[in-house]
Amino acid sequence: AQLCDVAVWAPNHKLTWPWVFCEVRGAARKQLGDTCADVMVAQNEPSPRVQKTRGKFERAPVVLVVGSESGDTDLRTAENRDAVSAAVQNILLGATALGLASFWSSCPTGANDSVARFCGFAGDTTIVAMIYLGWPTDVPKGFERPAPRITQRT
Template sequence: MQLDEFAELVRSRRTHMLVDQGRAVPDVLIDRLCDLATWAPNHKRTWPWRFASCTGEARFGLGEAFVADMIDRDFGDDGKRVKTMTKYGRTPAVLVVGCAPHENASLHDENRDAVAAGIQNLLLGATAAGLASFWSTAPILDGEHSLAFCGFEPDDRIVGVIYLGWPVSTVDAPDRPPVEVTHLG
């Protein structure tokens, strides 16, 4: 792939959930996208990525786990909690991406950076595969119920909740301001 082709892929990636609710995202494709995430730079090879794929009724179980965490932390009002119970059913697949902690503060931060970079790889892979994607944030990043639901360790943190599905329409790219680079030398 040449730089121009890669630039087109990057610029064509859009955040949206306008998807075919009846068309499943195959597990094997989700596995491939997660594999792409693990190719992001990872200082000291700590391998911090954690993945949980939710389809079918598990999407609503995820919502229930998030709501249990919201109640435990007294986060959000009843309206927000009701919405959380169902919102993960908006796409056929929801991928929760977590991050392992590290006892060294710098490596702890670098782990999160590696997972965030991995999510970008995953999103670009989803676009290349023809999927629509939407990177969202969990209501509680370290909730006991959601971490357990996802099979993550108690000290892990959720970095992203990725909605995935087959698009039914396109979304135009917003204008971007011109890039400003300070060249030193």
């Protein structure tokens, strides 16, 4: 809940408050994996990928699923998703500030509607993030990133 409180400070054009959250713990993590894996089976995904998906959410004590509600226009829906992405960044920064490890994962291809139903979200919700949260087992090594591309006009 503390990280969701941080999330809602994200910029939000037109104040639509489009984010929805589902905290997945305990046995529900396996159910979430099964929900995603069942979609993968229906899509004829390779068995090793399906089996990996069934158990992958159990790697962290908490998985926070973050969704974006659709807007009344395509533009508003896009703006809502942008706001939710900013909210996810706030969650990741908040987790780091609390000493937690975090990892932003996307929803498996084709599983959006099934995951939204699992979470109890409205049918038109887009899953923006499935965030793994837990205590770090080691300190991740930083790495060089490319310089930002900046253009200037005067």
